[in-house]
Amino acid sequence: MNMAQRERRALVDAMSTVGPDAPTLCGDWTVRDLAAHLVVRERRPDASPGIMLKPLAGYLESVQTKAARRPFPELLEDVRTGPPWWSPLKPVDAVANMTEMFVHHEDVRRGAPGWAPRELPAADEAKLWTMLRRMGKMAYRKSPVTVELATPDGRNAVVHTKSGTAKVTLTGKPSELLLHAFGRDEVRIETAGDPEAVRTVLSLDRSV
Structure with a gap:
């Protein structure tokens, strides 16, 4: 299956x-x-x-x-x-x-309070990372700053580049980053970058 x-x-x-x-x-x-x-x-x-x-x-x-x-x-x-x-x-x-x-x-x-992330098999997370790298460019296309996605185990991908701007890095498991890229805010991710730039990226319209 x-x-x-x-x-x-x-x-x-x-x-x-x-x-x-x-x-x-x-x-x-x-x-x-x-x-x-x-x-x-x-x-x-x-x-x-x-x-x-x-x-x-x-x-x-x-x-x-x-x-x-x-x-x-x-x-x-x-x-x-x-x-x-x-x-x-x-x-x-x-x-x-x-x-x-x-x-x-x-x-x-995650539609109700009290949810917790699932522990997905590594193979599933790898599949989601592959999909994330493909569609992340579309999801963050409206960002006025550079956006990088990263995982705790060291994978990273710059999905949107804006020359001469700050860079915001979103870090989490591929499953959490994918949900964020699909416009969901009920996720467990960490952010790095200029605070104002981070707020801008988190509030983006990420609809594909």
Whole structure:
């Protein structure tokens, strides 16, 4: 079982445990809303482009709202089984859904007070580091200063360079840094750099 499949299974278990009305880290979305988002993303290719394309966002919202009205167990079953054979995501599930399932699993776990980071296998952290280096450039593209990501074991990557400016370094496990790059603030990371520059980086719009 690959990481995407394991995270998908754990996500569904977490959703089932906390229930449909529990909060998530996805703005004002409840667990039910998040489940509907995942189902539409994987099973409604007519609506899912609205996730990235603003002119189609209204249609996406209407489809997602309708999906959210379905019985919660049905939504969870669709999330659990993943993209159907005809979905464009099916052939690339292991890659396209690895970060998606990991991030949304943590959205559910960290949606309520009292959460603690998980201890992921080293191989999983390595996979997340690879993905982080790829998408970090997009996440921190709006930064007015240079941004470096680093791990406690010595890995580092400059994901945004701004000539003649201060440098801010964010340090944490790849899993924590990835969540931050995806716009989540409920993370365990350390910062280094000019205090004002650090505050600027932490408050960036990191949407991809």
